Amino acid sequence: MFCRNCGAVNDDNAFKCIQCGQVLQGTTAGPTEPVPNHLVPAILVTVFCCLPFGIVAIVYAASVNGKVQAGDYAGAVAASRNAAMWSWISFGVGLVVSIGWGLMSFLGAAASQM
Ligand SMILES: [Zn+2]
The missing domain is CATH 1.20.58 (Methane Monooxygenase Hydroxylase; Chain G, domain 1)
Incomplete structure (x- = not known):
């Protein structure tokens, strides 16, 4: 998936963006x-x-x-x-x-x- 914040390509089940640390899956945390x-x-x-x-x-x-x-x-x-x-x-x-x-x-x- 693409990071909404910086556009970096991340693994589909990545929790946070590898580049900027933006949380990618808000529904799975907190x-x-x-x-x-x-x-x-x-x-x-x-x-x-x-x-x-x-x-x-x-x-x-x-x-x-x-x-x-x-x-x-x-x-x-x-x-x-x-x-x-x-x-x-x-x-x-x-x-x-x-x-x-x-x-x-x-x-x-x-x-x-x-
Ligand atoms: Zn990012």
């Missing part, structure tokens, strides 16, 4: 629990709530699976936590903004009636 990537909530909050923070959440969420495949389990868990955190931040900001916006338009409509 914890194998799936890491939730939180991609769906990240996309939902981006669409419905708050675009800038949602994009941060999507970037973290999208990096989770890649890190798992690269054998970087700790990095995947960290990215997963960040994705969840930014999804909640985006959700909270979106909620506050939409309540504020609703209040403003309500007051604006009320003011224009007078």
Whole structure:
């Protein structure tokens, strides 16, 4: 197989790349629990709530699976936590903004009636 990191040719059942040490078979080493990537909530909050923070959440969420495949389990868990955190931040900001916006338009409509 080819190393994803440096492109060196390795033995098919090699655990690590002979050239750069990149772990080639993430599934055979370390914890194998799936890491939730939180991609769906990240996309939902981006669409419905708050675009800038949602994009941060999507970037973290999208990096989770890649890190798992690269054998970087700790990095995947960290990215997963960040994705969840930014999804909640985006959700909270979106909620506050939409309540504020609703209040403003309500007051604006009320003011224009007078
Ligand atoms: Zn390599």
